[in-house]
Amino acid sequence: MKALLSLRPWLGVLAERRGRLLIGALLMLATLLSALGLLSLSGWFITATAIAAVSAIGYLDVFTPGSGIRFFAVSRTASRYLERLYNHDTILRLLADLRGRVFAGLVTLDARTLARARASQWLHRLTADIDTLDNLYLRLLAPPLVALISVLAFAAFACAFLPVAGIVLLAILLPLGVTATVGCGWWGWRASHRRIDRQERLRTRAIEQVEGLAELTSYRALETHRALWRREEQALIDDQRQLGRRTATGNLVVTLGIQLATLLVLLVGLEAYRGGQVSGPVMVMLALGTLAVSEGLGNLPMAFIQLGATVRAAERLNGQAELKTPLAGDRLTSGGAAPSLVYRDVAVSHGARTVFSDLNLVIGAGRKVAIIGPSGIGKSTLAQLAVSAFDPQAGRVEFASQDIARLAPDSLRARIGYLTQRSELFHDTLAANLRMGNPDASDAELWAVLASVELGAWARSLPDGLETWVGEQGRQLSGGQARRVALARVMLRNSPLVILDEPLSGLDAETAASIKSTLDAWLAGRTALLLGHDRQALPACDDCWRLMPAQTGRVGERCLEKM
Template identity: 40%
Template structure:
C-alpha cells in the first residue's frame, strides 16, 4: 500500500508539490487558529481564579485572552475558505494530469491488449480510480497534517503548564491520530475488493449494453440482469466490509478523544483548586482538536481506497508496451517511402501459431499493391506491423531504406496512414473527426479531402455543414457515408503511404463498388496497400499478392 501511494506522490504529482504543500500548510494554519480561539476562550473563562497559575507559565491573563479573541475570530473562517480553495485546486490539477498520464499509458499499450477484456472495467480505472486518488490528499494527508499539528501544539502548550497533564491528554489524542494508520492495512484489503467489485459491476452494465442488439436477439437480457444483480450484491458486500472498518476507526477515535477529556477532568479534580484553570484550558483544547481528529477515521478509509485505486491504475499502466521505442531513434530518410519486408516472422503469443513465417514483400513508391486472403491469414496483422502497433519476432521491415525498429512510432505513422476496417467516427462534428488526421488543417483542406472521397456534396447539403455532429460511432450517417468520411480523414493525412484495411467492410455490393471505384482517383500519387478478402474488378492494383501459409504469393486476380 505504502509503495503505491508513495509512487503517486513522487511520480504522478511531483509537478504539483508546491501547490499540495501550500494547501496543507494553510490547513495546518486553520487548525492552529481553531486551537488558538478555544485556548483564548478557555483562558478567558478561567478568569481571575486561574490567572496566577496561567501567568506563572508565561500565558496571558483572562482579560487579555478575551481581548485577543476579537481579531482572531474572522481569521478562522478565512483560513478555512483559503484551505478549501487551495487544496481543491491542487487536487483537481493533480487529478487532471493523472488522467492524461493514464490515458497516454493506455494508448501505448492497448494495441497488444491489456488483459482488460471489459470496457466497463477499463472505464472505471480511468474515471473512478483516478477520482479515488483525491482521498489521498484531501481526506488523508491534509487532515492528517492538521491533526498532527494540533496534537503537537496541545502537548507543547499544556507541557508549559503541567507536564503530567500534557502527557495524560496528548497520549490518547496521539493514539486517535495513529489509529486509522493501524487499521489501514485491513481497510486496504477491503478497499481493493470493493474496487474490483466496482470494475466487475461496470463491466456487467457496459458489456451487454454495448452489444444490446445481440443481447436482445438471443433473449439474454434476463441473464444479463442476473449477472448485474450478482455483481451489485458483491459490490454491496465489499462496501459494507469497508464501511465497517471505517466505523471501527471512528468509534475508536471517538473513545480516545473522550479519554483525553476524562484525563483532563481527572487531573483537574486530583490537582485541586490549583488545577482548575489548566484543566479547563485542556478541555477547551481537546474540544478544538476533536474537529480535526474527527476526520481521521474517514482519512483511514480514504487512504485505503486511494491505495487500492493506485494499485489498479499501475497494474494497467505498467504493462509493457507492444513495441518498445528505440533507445537512440534514427532519423527518417529525408526522401523515399518504399517499403521492403524480408524474412518476417511473427506470432501474437508464444502459445499461438505463427502468422508469418519468412514473409517477403516489396511496396515500391507509387505502387498499388492488393493483398488478398481469408480471415486469419494475417492481412490486418501486416498493417499492425507496418504501423508499429506490434513488433516482429524476426526479419526486417524498412521504410525508405531505414529499419522500422530504429524509427520512432510517431515518425512512422507520419509516413504511413491507415483506414482500418472498423474506422470509427466519434460523437463530434465532421470537422473535428476529420482533423484527427491533421489537427491544424484549415477548412479548405477539409473540403478537398471530402471532395476526393466524393462526400462533399452530402456535407454541403447538411444544415450545419462541417459542424454537423456525426453521432456515436457515426450513427447519424449511413454506412456508406460514414466510410467515405473515414476515407476523407485518411486522405487528409499527408502520409505518402496509405493502408486500406478492408475499406468497404460492411457495405452492400452497390455501395462497395462505388466506394472502391473512388479510391483509384482519391489515392493518386500515394503508395497504397489494399487489404481485402477479394477483388471485384474496380480497384486497379499494380500488383496482387495472396497471403497463404504466412507467405505472400503473387497472384493474377
C-alpha cells in the first residue's frame, strides 16, 4: 500500500538505533523460546516417564531433562524481565529521538505557519502523534518478526523429527500470521485511519461548546449545537465499535488457527507414532511446542487493526515537515553599526485578503520611527517582515541595503533585538531566560540590566535570586514583571536594530515613565522601529506614522499616513 510509505522517515529514525532494536527483539525471542522449551520439554518428560513406568525399563535419565526444565523456568523469568526493561529503555530513547527530530523540523517553520493553527490544540495533536509513533517498533515491527522467526525455527526443529508435522505447522501458522498482520491491517485501515481526526473534531466541538456557552444558552441554541456534538460522537463511537468488533474477530481467527494447528500436529504425530516413525514423548513435545510457539501470534490482531492510526500520525507529522522553509542564505558581513531598514513596494496578503500593497517605508540608519495604530491592525506584520518571519508576496525588505530574502535568517536575526507583543518566557530560571539574549553575559551584566528595567530590587528580594524559576510561560511573574524581563532580554542582545512592540504595556504609569527614559538613552546610536497604539506609550521617536485602513475599497487593506 502506498500509504505505508509515509512511515518511511520514521523507520529511518528507528534504523539509527538498529543495534538496540535487534537486542530487544532477541530478548523477546529468548522469552518466547524459553516458554516453548519449558512446556514442550515438560510434556516430553512426563510422557517419557509414563512410558518408562509402563514398560518397566526402569532406567531413564531424569537429570538432564530435569535440569533443562529448571533452566527454562529461570530463563523465561530472566529474559522477560530483561526484555521489558531493555525495550522500555529503547522506547524512551526513541521518544527522545522523535521529539528532537520533530522539534528540529518545527524550529524552521515560519511565523505564519505557526500562527495558523490553534496553538494548544495543535500542540496536543503533535505530542499525541509522536506518542503514537513510538509504538511503531514495540507493537508493529518486532512482534511479527519474532513470531515469524520462532515459528520457522520450531518448524525446522519439528522437521528433524517428523517432516510432515513441520509442514502442517507452517501450512497453518504462516497464512495465519499473514492474516493477523496484513489482513487485520487492511481490515481496520479506514476506521482507524480516520479515528484520530474524528476525535479531534469532537474536541473542537467541545471547545465551541465551552467558549460559546453564553451565546448558545441565551439563544437557546444549546440543543442545536448538542446535535452537532452528538453526530461527531456517534461517528467516533461507531468507528471504535467497528474496530473493537474486528479486533475480536481477528483474535477469534487466530485462536482457532493456533488451536487447530496444535490439534493437527497432535493427530499427525499420533498417526506417526502408531506407524513407529516417532516416539511418544517427541509426539507430545511437538504438540505442546506448537501451542507455545503460537503465543507470539496472539497480540498481532489488536496491534495491526490500529495500523491506520499509526500511519495517520506519521502522515500528519510528515505534513508538518513539508512546511519547512530553508534556513540557508548569505551571511551578513557588515559590522555592528546601526543599519537602515527599508520596505520597498511591499505587498502582503492573508489568504485572499490584501493587507498591504505597495507599502513603502524608509528608516534611515540610526533613526527611530514609530508606527501607531489600534491592536490587530497589522503593526506586528511589519516587524515580522523585518525579521524574515515570512516573505512578502511582492516587493522587498532591505536591511543595510541588502535584500533580506537573500540573507540567512539566523545571521539577520543576530543583528535584531525584537520585543514581541507577547512576553514569551520559558519554564526555566530567570538567569536562563535573560541569557537567551546573550549566552555569554556575566551575572553582573544580568544584575545591571535588571536594574535598568527597575527589577533589581525585586530580583534581590527573591530567595533564589537569578536562579528563581519563572514558571510555565512565566506565570510566576506578574504581567508587568514578565514584560520587563522580556525587555531586559532584548537589551542584553545589544543589537544595532531594535524593534519594540508595545514595550510599555502592562506597566503602571510611574514605572512606564522611568523605563521610557531608560529606553530613550539606550536607543541612542541604534536604529529603531517602535510599534504602539499611542505615541505616548512609546519612547521618543524621530518620525511617526499612523497605520490605518486604506481608502482603496478593498476590505482589510492598510496604509501608512505621516503624523
